[in-house]
Amino acid sequence: MNFTPVMLRWLGSKHVPWAALTMGTGVVMVAAAPRLFAPYDPTRIDILHRLAPPLGWGGNAAHLLGTDQLGRDVLSRLIYGAQVSVAVGLAGALGAAAIGLLLGMSAGYFGGSCDAAVMRVAELILSIPVMLLALGVIGALGPSLGHLLLVLVLVSWARYARLVRAEVMRLRGRAFVELARVAGCGAIRIITVHILPNVLNPTLVLLALDIGRLIVLEASLSFLGVGVQPPAPSWGLMMASGREYLRTAWWLATMPGLAVLLTCLAANRMGDWMRDRLDPHRRTD
Amino acid sequence: MVRLMIARAGQLVIYLTCLTVVVFGLTRLSGDPLVLLLPPNATQQDYDQLARRMGLDRPLVEQYVVFARDLLHGDIGRSYKWGVPASRLLLERLPATLELAAAAMGIATVLGMSAGVIAAIRPDSMVDAVFAGLALVGQSIPVFWLGLMLILVFAVKWPVLPVGGRGGLAHLVLPAITLSWYSTAVVSRVTRSSMIDVLHSDYVKLARIKGVPERVVVLRHALRNALVPIVTVSSLEFAILLSGAVVTETVFAWPGVGSLVVEAVLAKDYPVIEAAVLLVSAVFFTVNFFTDLLCNLIDPRLAAGRTP
Numbered sequence A: 001m002n003f004t005p006v007m008l009r010w011l012g013s014k015h016v017p018w019a020a021l022t023m024g025t026g027v028v029m030v031a032a033a034p035r036l037f038a039p040y041d042p043t044r045i046d047i048l049h050r051l052a053p054p055l056g057w058g059g060n061a062a063h064l065l066g067t068d069q070l071g072r073d074v075l076s077r078l079i080y081g082a083q084v085s086v087a088v089g090l091a092g093a094l095g096a097a098a099i100g101l102l103l104g105m106s107a108g109y110f111g112g113s114c115d116a117a118v119m120r121v122a123e124l125i126l127s128i129p130v131m132l133l134a135l136g137v138i139g140a141l142g143p144s145l146g147h148l149l150l151v152l153v154l155v156s157w158a159r160y161a162r163l164v165r166a167e168v169m170r171l172r173g174r175a176f177v178e179l180a181r182v183a184g185c186g187a188i189r190i191i192t193v194h195i196l197p198n199v200l201n202p203t204l205v206l207l208a209l210d211i212g213r214l215i216v217l218e219a220s221l222s223f224l225g226v227g228v229q230p231p232a233p234s235w236g237l238m239m240a241s242g243r244e245y246l247r248t249a250w251w252l253a254t255m256p257g258l259a260v261l262l263t264c265l266a267a268n269r270m271g272d273w274m275r276d277r278l279d280p281h282r283r284t285d
Numbered sequence B: 001m002v003r004l005m006i007a008r009a010g011q012l013v014i015y016l017t018c019l020t021v022v023v024f025g026l027t028r029l030s031g032d033p034l035v036l037l038l039p040p041n042a043t044q045q046d047y048d049q050l051a052r053r054m055g056l057d058r059p060l061v062e063q064y065v066v067f068a069r070d071l072l073h074g075d076i077g078r079s080y081k082w083g084v085p086a087s088r089l090l091l092e093r094l095p096a097t098l099e100l101a102a103a104a105m106g107i108a109t110v111l112g113m114s115a116g117v118i119a120a121i122r123p124d125s126m127v128d129a130v131f132a133g134l135a136l137v138g139q140s141i142p143v144f145w146l147g148l149m150l151i152l153v154f155a156v157k158w159p160v161l162p163v164g165g166r167g168g169l170a171h172l173v174l175p176a177i178t179l180s181w182y183s184t185a186v187v188s189r190v191t192r193s194s195m196i197d198v199l200h201s202d203y204v205k206l207a208r209i210k211g212v213p214e215r216v217v218v219l220r221h222a223l224r225n226a227l228v229p230i231v232t233v234s235s236l237e238f239a240i241l242l243s244g245a246v247v248t249e250t251v252f253a254w255p256g257v258g259s260l261v262v263e264a265v266l267a268k269d270y271p272v273i274e275a276a277v278l279l280v281s282a283v284f285f286t287v288n289f290f291t292d293l294l295c296n297l298i299d300p301r302l303a304a305g306r307t308p
Helices: A006-013 A018-032 A073-108 A112-126 A131-143 A144-174 A176-181 A187-224 A235-245 A253-280 B002-029 B033-037 B044-053 B059-071 B086-121 B126-139 B142-156 B169-198 B202-210 B214-225 B227-251 B257-266 B270-297
Strands: none
Touching: A018 A073, A018 A253, A073 A112, A073 A144, A073 A187, A073 A235, A112 A144, A112 B002, A112 B214, A131 A144, A131 A187, A131 B227, A131 B257, A131 B270, A144 A187, A176 A187, A187 A235, A187 A253, A187 B142, A187 B202, A235 A253, A235 B142, A253 B126, A253 B142, B002 B059, B002 B214, B002 B270, B044 B202, B086 B126, B086 B169, B086 B227, B086 B257, B086 B270, B126 B169, B142 B169, B142 B227, B142 B257, B169 B214, B169 B227, B202 B214, B214 B227, B227 B257, B227 B270
16 A cells, blocks of 8 residues: 555645644654653753753753753653653554454454453443553552553553444445455455455544543553653653652643643544544544 | 333343452452462461461362352452451542542533533634633643642642642532543533534424524523433543542542552552452442433433434
8 A cells, every 4th residue: 555645635635733743743753762852861860950940930941841859851851751651652552453453353243252252341341440440450460561551452452342343343244245255255354355444444543542542541550650660751750759849849740741731632633633534424523 | 111220230230240250350360369468488388278268279260259259248358458348448438539529520510511502502613612622632631730730820829729638628629620621521522512413403493483592492402402412421421530530539639449549559458459449340330320221311212222
C-alpha cells in the first residue's frame, strides 16, 4: 500500500488540526531523541540552584522551566519523561489493539462458544473500574514498568475486541466473504485477507483515542507510586514529588501536568479528526 | 417488567460469581502468602503445618469453594497491616467514598445536562464552541493534576477552602469538583447530541406549531425523550468516577475506599486489596442493575424489547 498520496490528500483537506498535529509530532520527536533536545542531564543534581523559578517568574534563561528540589532542570526532566509516557502509551495501545483484533475477529467469525467465551471475559473486564483492576493486578504482581504495561493492555483490549467483533459480525454475511468461502478460502485466509482490511479503520480510530487515555492512566498510576518507579523521570512521578512543594514551588507539579494535558489533548484531537475522516458513519457527537 | 428484572438479577449473580473467581485468581497470582506470614527462619515442617492449617495444601477448586463460602459469610480475611477483618476496614471507609461520588455525580449531572441543553438549543454558536472546547479539555485533564491545581489556587494562593480530610460541606467542595470534571464533560457531550436528535423530531415540530412556549418544548417535550442515552452514559460514568475516586482521595487525603486501596497496594496488604476490588465492583454492578431498570421505566419500549 502506498500511504504518501493518502497523507497528502488528508493534509490538503479542510479542518486539519494543525496545532494538535504539531504538538503530537513535537512530543514524539522529543521522546524519540531526548538527548538532542534536553539542555541538561535529567539526573544532574545542582544543589546551589535548587528550586529556581521558571523564566518570567523571577527565573533566568539557564533553566527555562525552573529547577526542582535537587536542582535538576525541569525542562530536561519533562523531555526525558516524554519518552516513558509516549512509549508506554503507544506500546499499551498497540498491544491492546493487537490482542483485541485477534480475539474480536475470532469471536465474530467463529461465533458460538468461542464468541461467548471472549465476550463474557471482555464484559467482565469492562465492568470492573479501570483503576481498581489496575491496582488489584499491580498489588498482586508488584510495581514495575513491565507490569504497568501488562496492566494497561489488560484493561484496554476488551474495548477493541467488542468493536472488532461487531464489525466482523456485520461483514460475515456480506457477499464478498461468502464468495471467498465458496472459492475455497480457509478461515485464516478469509480473516486476514478479506476481513482484516475492513476492520482496520475503526480500530485505528479507537487506537488514536486510546493513546491519550493511556498516557493519563500511566501518569495516574505513577503518581500513586505503583507505575514507573523512581529514579526514572516520568510525568506522573514528577507531579507526585512536586505535590510536596505546592506551597513553595508551584511549577514542579504544574509543568508535568501541562505536558500530560497538552499531549493528551493533541492525541484526542487527532483521534477525533481521524474518526471524521475514516468513519463517516460515526461522526463526533 | 418483572420477568426482565428476574433475568437481570440472574445476570448480576453470574457476574458477581465470575468476579469472585477473578479475585481468587488474583490472590493466587500474588505469590505464596505463607512466605509473608512465616518468620524468616521457619523450617519446611512449619511451612507444611501452616499450609495444612490454612487449607493451602488442598486442590485449587476446593480452596475456591472455601474462599467463596467464607465470602458469603462476609469473611475475606484479616488485613496483614491492621490485623482487623478487611471487610470491616472497608465498610468503615465506604460512606466517605459514596458521599464524594454522589456529590460529584450530582455536579456532573446538573452542570453537564445544563451545558448540553444550552449547547443543543443553539448548535454551532459561540456558547456551543466554548462548551465543546471545555469538554475536550475536561476529557484530557488528569484528575489528580486538576486536584493539585485547585489546591494551588483555592488553598495556597487564596486560602478560601480547606484541603485534606473529611469534614463539613467546605471540605467536600474541592474533591467533588475535581472528581466531577471528567464526567461533566461526557454528560454534556451526550446530552448535546441526544437533544439535537430529539429537537429535529416531528413531535417537537408539532409542539412548536401548536404554539407551545419554547421553554416547555425544550424541557418537557425534548429533554424527557432525550433522557435514555444520558442515563445510560451517566451510569457508565459511575465506573470512571469510582476509578477517579482512587486518585482524588489520595490527592485530598479523603478517608475513603480509594485511598485505602492505594495504601494497601503499597503495603502489600492483599486481603484489603481483594476486598476492595470485590466491594467496589459489586457497588458498580448494582448501580448498573438499577440504571437498567430506570431506563425501562423512562422508556417502556425498551422493556417490551423494541428499539425506540
